[in-house]
Amino acid sequence: xxxxxxxxxxxxxxxxxxxxxxxxxxxxxxxxxxxxxxxxxxxxxxxxxxxxxxxxxxxxxxxxxxxxxxxxxxxxxxxxxxxxxxxxxxxxxxxxxxxxxxxxxxxxxxxxxxxxxxxxxxxxxxxxxxxxxxxxxxxxxxxxxxxxxxxxxxxxxxxxxxxxxxxxxxxxxxxxxxxxxxxxxxxxxxxxxxxxxxxxxxxxxxxxxxxxxxxxxxxxxxxxxxxxxxxxxxxxxxxxxxxxxxxxxxxxxxxxxxxxxxxxxxxxxxxxxxxxxxxxxxxxxxxxxxxxxxxxxxxxxxxxxxxxxxxxxxxxxxxxxxxxxxxxxxxxxxxxxxxxxxxxxxxxxxxxxxxxxxxxxxxxxxxxxxxxxxxxxxxxxxxxxxxxxxxxxxxxxxxxxxxxxxxxxxxxxxxxxxxxxxxxxxxxxxxxxxxxxxxxxxxxxxxxxxxxxxx
Numbered sequence: 424x425x426x427x428x429x430x431x432x433x434x435x436x437x438x439x440x441x442x443x444x445x446x447x448x449x450x451x452x453x454x455x456x457x458x459x460x461x462x463x464x465x466x467x468x469x470x471x472x473x474x475x476x477x478x479x480x481x482x483x484x485x486x487x488x489x490x491x492x493x494x495x496x497x498x499x500x501x502x503x504x505x506x507x508x509x510x511x512x513x514x515x516x517x518x519x520x521x522x523x524x525x526x527x528x529x530x531x532x533x534x535x536x537x538x539x540x541x542x543x544x545x546x547x548x549x550x551x552x553x554x555x556x557x558x559x560x561x562x563x564x565x566x567x568x569x570x571x572x573x574x575x576x577x578x579x580x581x582x583x584x585x586x587x588x589x590x591x592x593x594x595x596x597x598x599x600x601x602x603x604x605x606x607x608x609x610x611x612x613x614x615x616x617x618x619x620x621x622x623x624x625x626x627x628x629x630x631x632x633x634x635x636x637x638x639x640x641x642x643x644x645x646x647x648x649x650x651x652x653x654x655x656x657x658x659x660x661x662x663x664x665x666x667x668x669x670x671x672x673x674x675x676x677x678x679x680x681x682x683x684x685x686x687x688x689x690x691x692x693x694x695x696x697x698x699x700x701x702x703x704x705x706x707x708x709x710x711x712x713x714x715x716x717x718x719x720x721x722x723x724x725x726x727x728x729x730x731x732x733x734x735x736x737x738x739x740x741x742x743x744x745x746x747x748x749x750x751x752x753x754x755x756x757x758x759x760x761x762x763x764x765x766x767x768x769x770x771x772x773x774x775x776x777x778x779x780x781x782x783x784x785x786x787x788x789x790x791x792x793x794x795x796x797x798x799x800x801x802x803x804x805x806x807x808x809x810x811x812x813x814x815x816x817x818x819x820x821x822x823x824x825x826x827x828x829x830x831x832x833x834x835x836x837x838x839x840x841x842x843x844x845x846x847x848x849x850x851x852x853x854x855x856x857x858x859x860x861x862x863x864x865x866x867x868x869x870x871x872x873x874x875x876x877x878x
Contacts, residue, residue, distance in 0.1 A: 595878045603636070603871075608631075632665070658691075707753070711746075711747070742772060750762070795840065814836070856873075
């Protein structure tokens with residue numbers, strides 16, 4: 424019972440208890456709700472923290488991988504630069520590296536960054552195992568696997584004669600070779616007047632000439648420096664000509680002449696010098712000089728009969744000759760493009776000899792301008808081929824006979840070039856070159872087989 428302003432008020436005890444309990448429940452409900460929500464919030468916060476830790480770890484691993492990739496890319500760029508430099512030196516004949524082609528990359532040791540995917544604790548494969556001189560891009564292989572086995576350095580040895588790379592410093596190359604030349608011609612000569620087609624008044628002579636020659640040569644060249652080499656060649660020449668002449672005026676005149684000649688030929692001494700340094704993407708220029716003394720039997724040194732017909736064949740030119748030229752080599756993996764130009768000058772001399780009743784005085788042999796163009800292609804580390812074209816313009820020869828000067832015709836000698844080479848071992852290579860004449864003055868075919876051996 425409560426007293427309010429003097430009044431006595433009675434309250435039901437049950438109602439008072441109900442109101443008191445409701446107030447207590449109202450006051451306690453936020454605390455209970457907070458107690459029920461706390462475990463869920465804690466779990467969510469723990470999950471978010473775990474995810475943040477994982478993201479941080481992944482970001483760190485990603486940064487480490489990016490750094491490893493950057494290191495590997497720098498090493499690969501360095502490897503490619505060294506490979507291109509080594510290949511350019513090999514093309515120029517200036518490499519003194521041993522046959523183990525992994526040597527240029529020994530500087531990239533196992534301290535380098537490991538490849539991606541390498542298991543922890545496993546030895547990291549080094550870049551030194553990658554093949555150094557293949558013109559193809561780096562092998563596309565699964566990350567972390569071992570590179571393919573090492574292979575030999577490629578060299579294009581099928582290039583034509585006097586066009587190949589220089590001999591490395593201190594190396595001696597001994598080259599035995601066999602050179603075969605086949606030339607034939609059928610000529611019909613008419614001396615008279617043709618009244619109408621098919622009716623001729625005069626003399627017709629038919630001439631058939633078959634000429635074969637074989638030259639066995641021993642050559643030695645030595646690299647004085649990385650840019651200079653000298654060479655000496657000693658040939659032994661065998662020649663055989665068979666000439667048949669038929670005269671229309673007398674069918675019984677069918678004369679066949681066979682001539683032979685064999686002796687040492689003209690010795691050659693030459694030198695080649697590389698003019699510029701080897702740089703990627705730039706051609707290599709090589710200057711060459713050659714001297715040919717008349718060591719062989721010249722055309723005016725053979726015997727002649729009373730009619731001025733030779734009784735044997737010459738094995739040399741009979742004149743001193745000097746030659747100068749320039750060769751360009753442009754490496755373009757896996758090929759080498761070549762071009763050359765040269766001039767050969769024959770020195771004149773006095774023959775002062777009577778041949779067939781005529782006195783032969785001073786003879787001025789015609790010089791020649793020669794050029795060639797083509798390419799060599801390495802199909803694999805042992806086998807290479809080459810294709811090209813060569814052309815020579817031979818100036819007329821002036822001969823003093825008695826008191827008159829006679830001049831011969833100029834000649835155009837053009838030939839298609841083709842060759843191949845196969846490396847038998849690290850020191851020996853077998854080469855085979857062909858020339859096929861495409862002009863009337865050129866020999867029909869020429870074949871050269873050589874086996875260079877280096878020491």
